Structures are given as C-alpha cells and as structure tokens.
Amino acid sequence: MAQLSITTFVTLDGVMQAPGGPNEDTSDGFDLGGWSVPYGDDDFGRFMNEVFERAGAFLLGRRTYEIFAGYWPKVTDPADPIASPLNTLPKYVASTTLDKADWEGTTVIGGDLVKEVTAIKERTDGELQIHGSSRLAQSLMQHDLIDTLNLLVFPVVLGKGRRLFAEGAVPTAFRHAASRTTGAGVAIHTYELEGRPQYGTYELDESA
Template identity: 65%
Template sequence: MKITLTQFVTLDGVYQAPGGPEEDTTGAFPHGGWSFAFDDEDFGTFMTEVFDRADAFLLGRRTYEIFASFWPTATGPDPIASRLNTLPKYVATTTLTGADWKGTRIIGADDLVKDITALKEQPGRELQIHGSGALASSLMAHDLIDSVNLLTFPVVLGTGKRLFADGARPTAFRHTASRVTSKGVTISTYDLNGRPTYGSFATEQ
C-alpha cells in the first residue's frame, strides 16, 4: 500500500483544530473550528473520492480519539462512516494501551518506522492518514508518505501548529492534481519526488 496524507491547512500553514473549538487547545489555541465556514458540496465530493480509495487508516492518537468519539455512532448511508467503521485502523501512539473502536490496532510503541514500513509492504491501495499532523511530520522525515492531498483554506490565523515547521526535512514533491471548491478551498495533490534541486538566477560575472 502507498501511504497518503489528507491534511487541512490555513494559508499560513496551520493544521491545528480545524473541526471544532475543543479538538486541540494546546498552547491556548483560540481558533478551533476554522474550517467549518468552508464546507460545501465540492468539499464533500472530494472527501468521498478520497475515502473510496482507502484500504486502511493510520491515525495519530489525538485524531483517533476525535474520530472514535463520532464515527462509530454515525447513522445513515454515509460513505465515509462505512469506510472508517469497517476497514482496519492503526493508531500510532506511545500512550494508549488499547482501543475500543472495532478493527483498531495500536502500533509504534517500540519502533514506529519499522511498524509502518511493514504496513506499506502489505497489499492494497492506500493506507490513509487524515489530520494527525505530528505523526505526518514524523513520517515525512523518513520519506514514508508517498502522496499528500493538501486542502488550503483561505484564512490566516497567525498561531498554531504547522505541518511544515522549522526543521522539516527538505523534500521535493511533484504536483499531480488540483481543484478549487465553490468556497475557495484549494485542493492540491503532490507525490513525493526526492530532494530539492538548487540553482541560481545570479548573473555570471
């Protein structure tokens, strides 16, 4: 399976607490729920397309707890709920010792990179990460994420956790697809493409 990341970010790169005020208040973050105003049919269509490609999910502890508190009780024919509730889920954590959500397995307490490398070697289409910014940053440092769906929302917050923080590994990506929703969310897909290349526009003396 290839590992894909679907991440919501602001124009200034913040991924913290897009869905609600209580999702992640670390650092007294006051802006939780910043993505809510941009929900529309285009956004829903894209997310359904993404979940239709999933064969398993890989989540950080915080995102797992948010998902597990909502999706198991979702009712009606929801394509996202059906995938999350029936497909395997792997939680990368050193603090949880068990998980009640059906189909969930705890990994990474001893060697996260080894465990996730082994998951990539299993047959399937996509092992999907949603949110889970700290986990995503750790995996990008080891080139373990193959493709990124970056949903950039037209809002600047000024504070909050950033996906590509100082010290991120220099990485090149290849742009493979893009669209814009009716409310101005830019959705771009990038595939891992090795290291950056460098040159100079300076005029030769």
C-alpha cells in the first residue's frame, strides 16, 4: 500500500499559487506567478530528484495535470530523473470536467474521490505523489488521506494568492520528520501525519 505524499512550494505567508511562471495560474486575478524560479539551485534540484525516485504513481488536480502534460512529455531523455517517472508511471487526474486525458498512462478519476484515492493507494507500491494541486490536496486533507507533506518554503511574502491551508482546514497534527535548507535559502520540511492536535494552557492554575 502506498504512502500518499504531497510536495509543494509555498511562500512564507503560505501562498502556493503559480510558483513556476506568470502564466501558470492567473485565476482570481493572480499576477505574481513565477516567484520560486530565482531560487532553483542545485540543492533544490537534488531534493526534487530524490522525491521523484520514490514515486510509484502520481495523483494530480486538473490544472496541475494540464501544466505537466504541456511540458513533460516533450522531455524524452529516458535518463531525466523527473521526466522519466512522470512519463512512464501511472498518473491519475482528479477532475469532474475532463472526459479523457491524452498523456499516456493517465486515468481520469471522478465521483467519490475519497473512495477512489483510497483504492489507488491500496494497489500502488512506493509513493503515490501529489505535486501542487491545491484544491485536490485540501479535499484529501479533510479526510486525513495525505500521509506526508514535503513543504518547500521560499523566502518570499506575496500577500495574496491561493494557500495550501485555507480557512476551514481540519485541525491536524503532524510530526516533523526531516529538514534541510538550500544554498538559495529554501527551507525544506517533511511532516508525517499524526492525527488531531493536543491542547494545553500556559495560564497559572490559581486553584493549586
């Protein structure tokens, strides 16, 4: 059974929208795309290669799927550490609007998302990986289906844009499993799902 992970880029204020370019995602009038690009050094590349080495299959939202499908099939070098797994491993795109997906090895899933993703996890070896796909990730986190978060935190504040942890997210506790910092200043943190948060207080017990 696969572990379901998400690897995503976020700013210091939690924005994850359009990290890769100004035209990547302009929904809701977002005009600050491409904010991750200046930080793409060798350390960043090594971490991403390590992530893709663990992949057994990919689960993507419609918008991320369209971005990936427009680029990665054109990278035909079988030794490319990212293109090779993306082009050869099973891919699932969660969408209620797509009828079919042209990228080879892609299956469109809809309907009962929780049931379908649970079934995919059960029949996949390695990691079932989400990249980007904010709305899909938010839906799955509502049901504790994401086991691992790889958050790449960029030293940028944007002040607007879609966030991974939006208002109304289910209170959830994670265990900090690993961290590193790239030469360009990207803080990479890995978190494992723990369950519900615990609560306490720093107030003095005046009854003691």
